[in-house]
């Protein structure tokens with residue numbers, strides 16, 4: 001059997017980062033920058049007030065006290081967005097609003113709370129240090145600074161700085177478009193009644209959500225039955241708009257394995273047994289002229305999700321231009337003994353707590369969806385280990 005590591009290595013050697021394109025900020029959430037973004041100007045671009053109050057010369061208010069306020073004439077109001085050149089002469093002040101340019105000559109802002117709020121004359125009850133409540137030009141970003149480097153994932157704050165340096169579009173890798181397609185004649189859409197021998201289709205919901213959490217743009221296709229021709233036709237119809245395809249089911253040893261039957265003759269998708277539990281049957285390859293990667297995951301719900309975590313998620317990271325490789329692990333102490341088949345790496349479902357202990361859930365079957373939903377981690381048991389005692393130190397993949 002092929003090792004987990006060898007399978008992941010083959011996948012990562014095959015998938016390529018998506019080509020960068022110009023993306024408008026409105027659509028850039030989750031994209032990954034493919035350029036260094038520099039600011040054309042300093043931020044803030046000009047010295048401006050951090051508070052609503054009065055622009056003063058600090059020396060003029062140095063003697064102000066509660067008991068003996070300094071009273072000064074107010075020459076003008078300066079609001080945010082004010083474009084007229086303003087100045088504060090000795091012995092004068094202007095009113096000033098948050099974000100408004102500091103007038104020439106002023107070197108401090110006195111917050112309105114330290115005054116009587118006067119409009120013609122103002123009584124100032126406290127002195128202000130030079131620079132008080134002034135946001136200096138360039139104190140966030142200097143002109144020409146790189147504000148975000150290539151390889152940065154664009155989240156809310158990154159969109160803010162991109163807009164803040166005047167960009168309306170960036171060169172970036174968009175979120176990979178991933179189509180999720182499940183197979184199985186027994187599958188019924190949730191919301192429809194179950195007939196004999198049927199179950200509600202669940203894998204596609206898990207996989208679509210997992211793709212989205214991994215930074216992809218997922219589309220769910222309704223399950224197709226066990227007919228290889230129907231499966232192939234559906235697949236061909238969706239390839240044009242996909243950067244990757246994930247299927248579930250139809251790849252093991254049964255008489256009706258539409259995914260395996262449809263794709264094996266193409267010889268670009270390989271079906272193999274991987275030395276792992278769950279998730280032993282796996283298929284991976286590429287389809288069509290654009291060499292779209294396809295992950296044919298096993299149908300058992302726990303197996304398909306574990307396979308996603310181990311193989312698809314790292315591949316999506318590579319497609320996005322992010323660091324790839326096996327899922328990150330943390331070490332934890334087992335609170336109960338655990339077993340694992342010889343020669344296979346097990347990924348037991350467990351509950352990891354804040355103190356670094358991990359408890360295997362009671363039901364470890366690869367069909368046991370509810371047990372998976374109660375877990376928050378996968379406990380990794382190496383191939384050469386068949387039994388772990390309580391208290392053993394284990395590697396854990398947080399989910």
Ligand SMILES: Nc1nc2c(c(=O)[nH]1)N[C@H]1C(S)=C(S)[C@@H](COP(=O)(O)OP(=O)(O)OC[C@H]3O[C@@H](n4cnc5c(N)ncnc54)[C@H](O)[C@@H]3O)O[C@H]1N2
Nearest residue numbers: 182184201202203204249250251252253280298299300303
């Ligand atoms: N003779 C053998 N039988 C099986 C082997 C084997 O090596 N020899 N491997 C077993 C393992 S391990 C797995 S995992 C499964 C994988 O089978 P398939 O990928 O072909 O999946 P299916 O047979 O279509 O389905 C398996 C199981 O999962 C349920 N399922 C499938 N799709 C969904 C879905 N979208 N939502 C919810 N549940 C789904 C399906 O009803 C089956 O119960 O093969 C073993 N057999």
Ligand code: MOO
Nearest residue numbers: 278279280303366
């Ligand atoms: O390997 Mo299957 O994935 O155990 O259920």
